Amino acid sequence: MPTLSRILTKNRILWLTHIGALLPLALLVWDFYTDNLSINPIQDITFRTGKPALMLLVLSLAVTPLNTIFAWREIVPARKWLGLYAWGYVSIHFLVFIGLDYGFDWGLLYEAIFEKRYALVGFVALLILTPLAMTSTKGWQKRLGKRWKRLHQLVYAAGVLGVFHYLWLVKSDVREPVAWGVVVLLLLVARIPRVRKALVGWRTRLTAQNRPTPSTRPPGKRPGELSKRVTKNVSPGAGEAMKRAR
Numbered sequence: 001m002p003t004l005s006r007i008l009t010k011n012r013i014l015w016l017t018h019i020g021a022l023l024p025l026a027l028l029v030w031d032f033y034t035d036n037l038s039i040n041p042i043q044d045i046t047f048r049t050g051k052p053a054l055m056l057l058v059l060s061l062a063v064t065p066l067n068t069i070f071a072w073r074e075i076v077p078a079r080k081w082l083g084l085y086a087w088g089y090v091s092i093h094f095l096v097f098i099g100l101d102y103g104f105d106w107g108l109l110y111e112a113i114f115e116k117r118y119a120l121v122g123f124v125a126l127l128i129l130t131p132l133a134m135t136s137t138k139g140w141q142k143r144l145g146k147r148w149k150r151l152h153q154l155v156y157a158a159g160v161l162g163v164f165h166y167l168w169l170v171k172s173d174v175r176e177p178v179a180w181g182v183v184v185l186l187l188l189v190a191r192i193p194r195v196r197k198a199l200v201g202w203r204t205r206l207t208a209q210n211r212p213t214p215s216t217r218p219p220g221k222r223p224g225e226l227s228k229r230v231t232k233n234v235s236p237g238a239g240e241a242m243k244r245a246r
Contacts, residue, residue, distance in 0.1 A: 053089035117166035
């Protein structure tokens with residue numbers, strides 16, 4: 001993606017990532033202090049922290065397929081920050097659940113988490129994302145070696161759990177969580193080695209088709225050399241006529 005890569009450089013993508021990830025939280029804080037939340041503020045805060053969490057998590061999962069399909073390497077550094085912001089929103093979402101919704105009543109929380117399936121899968125997703133966030137630095141990557149990559153592949157499990165959390169939480173209209181589930185499923189399919197190889201082959205063929213063909217000339221000859229040789233081989237009279245014609 002040469003044109004897009006020139007427009008969206010690595011630094012610009014990172015700036016857009018930070019701004020886009022922090023914007024929902026900033027709007028939520030603004031609405032809280034200006035008393036502009038809905039009639040059910042706890043539900044409003046819960047929803048407005050959970051949905052950005054799922055969105056950022058899915059975007060982090062989409063980075064590798066986008067790089068595979070479009071060779072868009074500039075987007076790769078944003079994957080770490082998207083994951084960290086997703087973990088941040090999940091943490092706030094969980095704190096709202098245990099603090100504002102249940103008032104830190106551990107007895108009620110135990111019953112809620114282990115009796116309500118949407119709460120259980122959400123809690124498990126938080127447990128998965130927490131070590132991933134803690135080990136997202138280069139130092140931990142060096143310490144863990146090959147195990148680091150295997151550990152961070154658990155982010156796909158967190159994405160699936162996040163979709164089920166949303167699906168089981170809504171009461172009637174399940175179209176949006178189902179749509180998120182389809183997106184996560186497609187991203188998981190794109191990780192299958194055979195599918196990934198096919199996508200790389202498609203990208204290679206597309207790049208070859210769009211590559212401009214070089215001008216046709218004898219191999220090893222610079223432009224103008226052929227015309228000079230032709231001029232030398234013509235008769236003197238023809239050469240004078242060609243000069244006059246020029």
